[in-house]
Amino acid sequence: MSMIEMDQATGTVVLQAGRTSYVLRLDGTGSTVRQIHWGPALSVAEAATLVEPEDGRDSFDGGTDAREEMPVEGGLRYGVPALEVRHPDGTSSLEPLLTGRGIQHGPDGSRLVLHFVDAGPEGTRDLAWDLHYRVRRDSDVVERWAVVRNTAAGGGRPLTLLRHAGGQWTLPTRAGYRLSSVHGAWSEEFQLAGQPLAYGETTLTSRRGHTGHQSNPWVMLDAGDATEDHGEVWSVALAAGGSWRTTVLRTPAGHCGVVSGAGHEGVEAVLEPGEELTTAVTAGVWSGTGFGGASRAWHTYVRRHVLPAGGELRPVLYNSWEATTFDVTEAGQRELADRAAALGVELFVVDDGWFGRRDDDRAGLGDWHPHPGRFPDGLRPLADHVHGLGMAFGLWVEPEMVNPDSDLFRAHPDWVLHHPDRRPSPQRHQLVLDFSRPEVTEWAFGWLDRTVRDNGVDFLKWDFNRSFSEAARRTGGTAARAVHTEHAAGFHRVLDRLRAAHPRLRVESCAGGGGRVDLAVLARTDQVWTSDNTDAVDRLTIQHGASQLYPASVLGAWVTDSPNPLTGRRVPLRFRFHAAMAGVLGIGGDLTSWTAEELAEAAALVSVYKDVRPVVQHGEQYRLGPPGGHGHAVLHVHEAAGEAVLLQWRVGGRGRRAAEPLRLPGLVEDADYRVFEPGEPPEAARVVPGRVLAVHGLAAELPQGEYRSRLLRLRRL
Ligand code: DGJ
Numbered sequence: 001m002s003m004i005e006m007d008q009a010t011g012t013v014v015l016q017a018g019r020t021s022y023v024l025r026l027d028g029t030g031s032t033v034r035q036i037h038w039g040p041a042l043s044v045a046e047a048a049t050l051v052e053p054e055d056g057r058d059s060f061d062g063g064t065d066a067r068e069e070m071p072v073e074g075g076l077r078y079g080v081p082a083l084e085v086r087h088p089d090g091t092s093s094l095e096p097l098l099t100g101r102g103i104q105h106g107p108d109g110s111r112l113v114l115h116f117v118d119a120g121p122e123g124t125r126d127l128a129w130d131l132h133y134r135v136r137r138d139s140d141v142v143e144r145w146a147v148v149r150n151t152a153a154g155g156g157r158p159l160t161l162l163r164h165a166g167g168q169w170t171l172p173t174r175a176g177y178r179l180s181s182v183h184g185a186w187s188e189e190f191q192l193a194g195q196p197l198a199y200g201e202t203t204l205t206s207r208r209g210h211t212g213h214q215s216n217p218w219v220m221l222d223a224g225d226a227t228e229d230h231g232e233v234w235s236v237a238l239a240a241g242g243s244w245r246t247t248v249l250r251t252p253a254g255h256c257g258v259v260s261g262a263g264h265e266g267v268e269a270v271l272e273p274g275e276e277l278t279t280a281v282t283a284g285v286w287s288g289t290g291f292g293g294a295s296r297a298w299h300t301y302v303r304r305h306v307l308p309a310g311g312e313l314r315p316v317l318y319n320s321w322e323a324t325t326f327d328v329t330e331a332g333q334r335e336l337a338d339r340a341a342a343l344g345v346e347l348f349v350v351d352d353g354w355f356g357r358r359d360d361d362r363a364g365l366g367d368w369h370p371h372p373g374r375f376p377d378g379l380r381p382l383a384d385h386v387h388g389l390g391m392a393f394g395l396w397v398e399p400e401m402v403n404p405d406s407d408l409f410r411a412h413p414d415w416v417l418h419h420p421d422r423r424p425s426p427q428r429h430q431l432v433l434d435f436s437r438p439e440v441t442e443w444a445f446g447w448l449d450r451t452v453r454d455n456g457v458d459f460l461k462w463d464f465n466r467s468f469s470e471a472a473r474r475t476g477g478t479a480a481r482a483v484h485t486e487h488a489a490g491f492h493r494v495l496d497r498l499r500a501a502h503p504r505l506r507v508e509s510c511a512g513g514g515g516r517v518d519l520a521v522l523a524r525t526d527q528v529w530t531s532d533n534t535d536a537v538d539r540l541t542i543q544h545g546a547s548q549l550y551p552a553s554v555l556g557a558w559v560t561d562s563p564n565p566l567t568g569r570r571v572p573l574r575f576r577f578h579a580a581m582a583g584v585l586g587i588g589g590d591l592t593s594w595t596a597e598e599l600a601e602a603a604a605l606v607s608v609y610k611d612v613r614p615v616v617q618h619g620e621q622y623r624l625g626p627p628g629g630h631g632h633a634v635l636h637v638h639e640a641a642g643e644a645v646l647l648q649w650r651v652g653g654r655g656r657r658a659a660e661p662l663r664l665p666g667l668v669e670d671a672d673y674r675v676f677e678p679g680e681p682p683e684a685a686r687v688v689p690g691r692v693l694a695v696h697g698l699a700a701e702l703p704q705g706e707y708r709s710r711l712l713r714l715r716r717l
Contacts, residue, residue: 003110003135004103007048012036013101014044015112015133018140018297020286022133023047024069026114030098033069033114033131035170038142038234038286053173057253066249066257070116070131070146070167072096080201080247080259083129083148084163086268092162094118094127108305109136117151126152126273127159131167139305140297141283144169149276156273160478164269165261166279169236173254174223180291182216182545187533187566189213189514190545196224197250205245207264209432209468209484210511211518217244218549219258226290228623229665233287233294236260237549239306239519240280242488243267243468262485270479283519291548292665296620299551303618306522307554308499309506313613314527314553314584315346315392316606319461322534322560323590326360328353329374330382337382339591341389343599344606347459348386349394354379356406362429365401366408368447379455387456394459394508395451399444400491401430401465415440417483419470427466435490436473436483445494452502461529462495464511488520495524508556514542517550527554527584534560534588535567536579537651537707540627543582552636553617557581558588559602571707573598575649577605578709581616582634582647585609608678612645612713614638619645622665630659631700637666642716644673649709650702661697664714669694673714687717 003016011026023037036050056063056076064071065079073081074093086092097119104111111134118127128151134143145166150159171177180194181204204219206212218237226233238244238260246260262280263269269277283301287293303310318340324332328350337348355371356364364371370378379395386393402409402416404426409416416431418424424431433440451457468487472480499505509521510529517528528550531542539557546555557580563570580586587602594602609616619638625631633648644667650659667673669691675698676685688698693714702708 003105003137004112005044007044010048012044012048012050013112014042014047015110015135015142016041016137017135017142018138020140021047022135022142023050025050025052026098031096032064033098034067035069038172038284039232040288061253063253065251065253066168066255067170068168069170070096070129071257071259079251079257080168080249081163082165082168082259082261083146084161085127086160086162088157088159095120109134126150126156136305139301140287141285141301141305143281143283145281146279147276148271148279150271150273152273154273158273159271161269161271161277163261164263164277164279165259166282169234169258169282169284171221171234171256174256175254176224177250177256178222178224179248180220180222180548181218182548184213184215184514184545186213186512186515187531188538188542189531190216190542192545192548197221197248197256199250199252201247201249203245203247205264206243207484209242209471209487210464211241211244211516211521212467213513213515216549217246217260217518219246219248220291220294220548221248221256221258228292229290231290233291234284235287235294235298236282236284237298237519238262238280238282239523240485240488241492241516241518241520242486243484244280263482264484267481267484268478269482269485270477280520292622295548295623298549299621302519302522302551303553306519307526308524309526310553312526313617316344316609317347317349317394317459317556317584317586318345319349319351319558319586319588321351321396322558322565322588323592324351324353326353326358328371333382334385336591337386337389337391339599340587341391343587343591343603344610345391345587347392347394348389349396349459349461350382351396351461352398352463354395363403363405365398365403365430366406368397368451383455383457392458393456394461395455395457396461396463397448397451398463398465399448399494400433400435400487402433403430405429414474417468417471419472422470425469427469430466432466432468432471432487434473434483434487435494436486437490441490441494445497448494448498449501452498452505458504459506459508461508461510462525464516492520492524499524514546517546522550522554527556530555530557530583533566534558535564535569536571536576537569538567539579540632540649543579544623544627547621547623551617552583552621555583556586557583558586561589561593573601574605575707575709577602578647578649578711581605581609581612581711584617604679608711611678612711614641615643615645619643620666624662624664630654630657631662633662633700635664635666639666639668644714646698646712646714647709648700648702648712651707653706654702654704659700659702662700663695663697664693667693667714668716672717674717675712675714677710677712690716
């Protein structure tokens with residue numbers, strides 16, 4: 001069956017995305033397109049029989065709110081516009097007219113394009129837009145975006161776009177809706193919360209110029225009845241890296257729509273005659289197997305279709321930040337590298353402090369040459385040493401920032417985001433360089449390219465440690481605030497160029513931890529630094545929230561010292577490892593202070609991680625029980641390899657209550673599994689039928705005491 005099919009008689013278009021169908025109905029007048037089914041697969045003959053709910057019931061109800069694929073301002077529309085313009089005469093009305101459609105099948109999926117013009121009573125006006133849909137056979141995700149064009153000929157007038165989202169995602173009518181999303185702060189990212197969806201408009205947004213710790217650009221909606229494993233969930237995520245806005249509308253008529261796009265309110269874009277703008281992509285997924293099913297669909301999509309090298313396994317890294325902070329020296333890094341290599345680490349990353357006069361956070365940002373006192377012979381000797389130990393060499397950079405106390409700022413004070421007549425608002429003693437300016441991105445690409453080339457750098461940790469302030473383009477005018485989206489576009493361009501110039505370079509996205517994690521950055525990086533909070537207990541909650549959308553293969557997690565430098569909590573090494581082994585394992589402690597026993601235990605656990613890594617990073621993830629409870633565990637199943645890995649944690653003491661058996665989904669029920677702990681003699685392993693594991697469960701009792709954890713392997717026989 002073709003992935004996009006149409007029933008001409010009813011104007012019904014069926015897009016098959018993996019196991020799901022997304023069905024559109026083009027109305028006879030050509031003025032609107034609606035989604036009429038987003039759920040289990042339907043044939044085009046079945047979809048043609050679908051009946052749409054009635055429109056408006058009285059003279060105050062336009063009836064189309066939260067029901068159109070591309071709501072605009074104009075006519076009897078009162079919902080959230082996905083496309084909103086200001087015409088030269090100050091009005092905003094648009095009259096959409098569908099003028100054509102196209103279907104293309106290519107190696108990267110099938111695409112439907114719907115062409116619209118703005119049609120006034122006297123003919124076509126100067127705006128046209130195309131709605132794009134892409135579906136793939138191996139992913140349940142539907143991708144959508146729009147291209148908006150000012151069709152005026154030269155000498156015509158510019159158009160101002162007040163809102164430019166790729167479209168609206170609508171949900172089927174349900175009696176109740178629940179909204180699930182994450183909120184957070186620095187060192188407390190990805191806190192998952194679900195609540196009844198309020199009537200009216202609920203907006204999640206970042207006005208910070210980056211994705212933000214406070215929220216993440218995705219939502220999940222259900223009828224209030226979905227669980228981790230059961231029920232329908234509709235989820236929408238935005239692939240944009242600057243400021244953004246997602247608005248969920250719930251109407252009294254019982255409709256629900258999601259409009260998500262780059263830029264927040266007040267951020268306008270100007271289209272000159274002949275110019276066009278491609279909106280950020282939004283992606284949507286329907287799951288019939290609860291939130292867990294939605295997450296697994298997202299993970300597969302991110303690995304297969306978002307990440308540039310999603311088929312790779314991420315290496316075990318060491319990062320020096322918590323060990324040394326700014327006190328980076330060649331001798332100190334060599335010593336850490338020696339110890340890291342002995343543990344089996346594969347990538348050694350030198351963090352902040354290697355450049356300029358960077359003795360603390362007050363100076364040096366912008367001066368990207370090796371710190372003269374600390375690396376008098378440059379970075380090459382250290383890089384060679386690290387390579388000689390068999391590890392890849394990584395470097396921390398923060399290219400979008402500058403300390404006023406730097407040679408760069410003294411030479412180019414005008415390169416920073418600023419309002420000439422306002423006081424600057426430094427944060428962490430730094431200002432933001434305007435990456436919407438080509439001369440700034442040229443400069444950044446130049447030194448990054450040189451640094452990578454001259455030092456054999458294999459990996460960059462790209463950081464961003466403050467949000468925007470005084471953000472406006474120095475050219476002024478209507479589109480001055482477009483820097484809220486255009487800075488991110490400049491950042492993306494530098495990354496794309498750098499990767500093209502250095503195909504083996506791998507990149508970690510970091511913004512003071514998880515302040516820049518989104519589908520757009522993942523399209524040009526390989527992993528993210530999930531949080532500056534490395535406390536293993538806090539991390540379990542952070543990872544639980546992050547895993548709603550992002551796969552384990554991108555979530556960097558370090559084992560650091562105990563007591564934890566941020567929280568003071570003392571947690572056994574084994575628990576710290578087991579928490580970090582649920583993501584991309586890294587080590588971030590001061591290895592010079594670890595005892596011989598700790599180093600030996602760490603080496604053994606690194607080796608276990610390498611064994612189970614394909615399952616953790618590329619398997620399907622099942623979250624079993626939320627963090628904090630007695631049954632908190634995550635199961636990773638690699639069906640093709642016949643392997644599964646169960647990671648289980650309990651923070652508090654066992655108490656009197658017996659733990660519930662852990663029922664393990666995702667296994668082959670009519671196969672037997674050998675269940676064993678790494679290092680256990682084979683005769684100690686149990687053989688348990690998959691069906692018993694699925695329906696009865698595995699005894700889940702962890703030993704008495706606080707901070708207990710274990711890793712179990714399951715191998716299909
Ligand atoms: C914030 C990052 O999240 C940390 O890991 C570290 O790289 C510091 N910045 C360095 O300034």
